[in-house]
Amino acid sequence: MNSAKCPAWLSLVLLIMFCIATDTQREYQTIRTPNHSSRLISEIQSGETSKVLLLFIIDFNDFMCMSCLDSFLSFCRSIPSRSLEKNAWGVCVLADIDKKPEKKDSGRIAEKKLRGFIAANSIPFPVIIDHSRVFQSFAADGTAIVIIDVERKRIARYNFPIGNADARKIGELFRNN
Amino acid sequence: MAVGLASSLFSFLSAETGEKLPLSLSLEEVLSIGNLEDNALYQWIGVAVDAEGFIYLTDGMDYSVKKFSPQGGLIQKTGCRGQGPGEFLAPRLLGCSDKQVFVTDQNTLVLQVFDRSLRYISRIPVRTPVVDLKVFPDGRFALADVSIGRPGKIVLFNKTGHVLKEYSYSRKTGPLMEDWVSFELDEHDNLYLAYSFQDKIERFDGRGRKLWSKDLLGMKNVKRQKVGPWEVPQSLVFKDIESDNQGRLYILGGGYSEKPSRTVYVLNPNGEHLSTFFLPESSHCIYIDRWNFLYSRACEGITLKKYRIFTAGIEH
Secondary structure, eight states, X not given: OOGGGSOHHHHHHHHHHHHHXXXXXXXXXXXXXXXXXXXXXXXXXXXXXXXXXXXXXEEGGGGGOXXXXXXXXXXXXXXXXXXXXXXXXEEEEOOSOOOOGGGTTHHHHHHHHHHHHXXXXXXXXXXXXOTTOTTGGGGTTSSEEXXXXXXXXXXXXXXXXXXXXXXXXXXXXXXXX | OOOOOOOEEOOXXXXXXXXXXXXXXEEEEEEEEOOSSSSSOSSEEEEEEOTTOOEEEEETTTTEEEEEOTTSOEEEEEOOBSSSTTOBXXXXXXXXXXXXXXXXXXXXXXXXXXXXXXXXEEEEEOSSOEEEEEEOTTSOEEEEEOOOSSOOEEEEEOTTSOEEEEEEOOSSOOSTTTTOEEEEEOTTOOXXXXXXXXXXXXXXXXXXXXXXXXOSSOOSOOOEEEETTEEEESSOSEEEEEEOTTSOEEEEEOTTSSSTTTEEEEEOTTOOEEEEEXXXXXXXXXXXXXXOEEEEEEGGGTEEEEEEEEEEEOOO
């Protein structure tokens, strides 16, 4: 049974069951900046690579939302894997920063969960954790796709879940790149 | 695998009522599986232990079922994302018979059956998503489902999925999710219920007669919030119920307990409150194996902890 085809009440019930099962913790700390995020930032700033960039801005809280995950995976699978390898980056944003001492490992716990999810779903592009909070504002409305054009002048943003028309538009863009 | 010792003695006084309780319990950590560095567990959800002490866990983050040795080493893993045989969209609960492992999937209406080496055997259809599962050594199993729009019931099946018995524990349809329960079914077919969204623990005998009903928190109503056109409960009252090999009931409290998701109430089979203790970290469930070891969650699901339970005091 695909949750997208469920009656609305059942989707709600499944979502609540998911939260019960996973015992959602919504506070994550910002931790140190790794080197590869600076590689992404330089790729965004320079047009030397002559390619459209597709950024998946992933709000880690959406890892607690089953339909968000399904939507994310469906969209990934609608784009040719080669294009994703070449053009895409994932940026995981850890919102709701909590300074409590007992939450000191939350950032590392988030990293580990992400690692399992990426491996299990064969995500073909690099995913980094936004330790330096550069991308936090992009995730203000939850998980989103950000498209940056070749000249690095125009940015388009699409919030999840992505509608069919937008998905087609984005898909076309990457089939031509 | 890291093993530490964390023993603590808990108060004889009930946290909620201040009443004098006859038992005090302490936990000693004897095993820890999964840590920040390894790839053992990403977010475990269901746990069961077989007759030889092997530990089975579902992992929601990599869509798998994993088997660990009694010492905590990962020895088998099966499953990937999908809806085919042996695949999962959202693996959740599991239970062990002497020969098989039964696994629920929140997003597919089947119970998948594996042998104890985690080789896929078969699947059994279910009517609605399962909220609790109990598997007996002989292969019988019982399910509580989401009971939307009809009174709640627990159904006992034989090992091939044919209905043996139904326990109807409520007679009327209440507000959305009011009848959701965790349950425990003993070898004499006594049924114990911990309501997810009511302050209520109940016992029924094998004929389905209610023997007692008890509240633990003195709550009248559970807070509800509007989500779209529905009013849903804001927080769980009780998260899980388990029993040990002496018939004591262990009930994990939810958001209304003194320490949310850590408070465990211990009752005897007559519903008398024996003790209250706290888990070291919050957990979505508890599990007690046949040797009375208690298992619970740590580090938001990347770690499973196993504890020995010590008791002190006089139980009447």
